[in-house]
Structure formats: C-alpha cells, structure tokens
Amino acid sequence: MMDLSQLTRGVLAVSATVMTLTPATSAASQFPLARSAWLDGFTLTEYWPAPERWFRGAKVVAPGLTKAYPVDFLYSAMGVAMEGDGVGVDGSRVHLASGLTGYVNAKGVKGGTPYWANEMFWLNSSGLLTFPLQAGGWSNGAWASSKPTNKVNAKLARFEPGPSLGASGAPLRSLASVAVDPKVIAYRSAVYLSAYDRWFCAADTGGAIVGRHLDVFRDAPTVRAGGTTRLSQRIRVLIPADARKLLPLLCR
Structure with missing residues (x-):
C-alpha cells in the first residue's frame, strides 16, 4: 500500500504527468477555478494542532472528554479553543467539537486581543485572568475566590477525542492538507506546492485565509515561534474533478 509520503511527494511519476496535462497559466478568468491551472502570487503560512507539551495548567476533564488535559491547553487562545x-x-x-461562544482578553472580558475562551477561567484580585498550574500556584496571581463572579465555569464549549475534520469534511493530515479560500480554490482540489515538493488536499479554511493565501497543516514545531511564511509562491491547482481522477487517494 502506498504511504502518505509517497502519495504526496511531487517526485512521483504521476505528478510529472499531472503537471503537464493541461496548459499552464498564471492567471485565472474566474474563481473558484473552473479548470486546472497554475496560479502566482500566493502567500504560504503554516498551522498545526496545539501540542500539550507547550502548556502548564492544572489538568481538567472538559465536557465531551474522559481524559484530563491542562486547562490552558484546552481553553487558552494558544490552545485547542483557538486552533x-x-x-x-x-x-x-x-x-x-462545538459550542464555543467567543473569546475574552486578559481582563476576562470580550474585546481586544483574544487570550482565553469565554468560559472556564478565573480572575485574580486585580481583575486579571489567571489559572491554576500543574506544579501548584497560579499563572498570574491567586484566584480572588471571595467573589463568585471571579470564576467562570465551563459552559457550552464541547470537546471530543480524535482529530478534527477540515471545513471540507476531509480529515486534516500533516503535510497533506492545506487551508484555502474556497472562493478561490474549491474544497477537495489538489494543490501542488513546490516549496514542499508535495501535493496537498484543499481540506480546510480559516478566518484569516483570504484570497491568495494558503495555510499548510503540519506537525507542531519544537517551539511556539516556529513555522515558516513564504511569499510570492507559484502553485498548481487541480480542480476536484481532475484531482479525483489523477490523485484519487489525496482527499480520501
């Protein structure tokens, strides 16, 4: 059976065939694409599942789960609630899985830079968000427990075990899935990125993925500041009908 790395590598003979099947063009007359084409001027960024190893909060069992995870891994704006x-x-x-009603800032109120999900957080005596640590103590001063309003319990957000599906309904796979603007590239298109020498399934989207911007799904880097941005990239897009014929396993 062909493994994922073999399937997506651009050096496969099938890739060479695919790349020359239709005339190459750097422009498109309409979006989303009506025929397979080359496109220029794309920005490539990267995203990944939040890794538990980056977080230090006390462990909680969130709605929908039976396993305990660090509270900041689940609910912070760097964790699963955002990613x-x-x-x-x-x-x-x-x-x-469902139910998230937005985010709060470091003061525990809506507006400004997202810091935490709009639930399951504590406020210290200065009214700033804090959370308990696995090692004991608090991340930003002790919870001001004298006021019931200084703790917001879990409400509507629900988590589930297992990986998520992209917006297309296809599973997200490291270095095989890419987020697209579906107004430009239809879901389940095949996208060749020479920077990675791979084909990707157009499986997902995101609020920041607008126009000629692609977000590559990958494993988490070693440090939070990891990840690469590439500008002015040329890409090859096979519309879904062509992708199904020529790379039938890519978006399975």
Missing part, C-alpha cells in the same frame, strides 16, 4: 485541534504528550488527539 481547533490538539495533540497530547501521549499522542492522543482532541478537538473542539
């Missing part, structure tokens, strides 16, 4: 997907230190996967 939608996470991976535990033991390799277990977890994703946000």
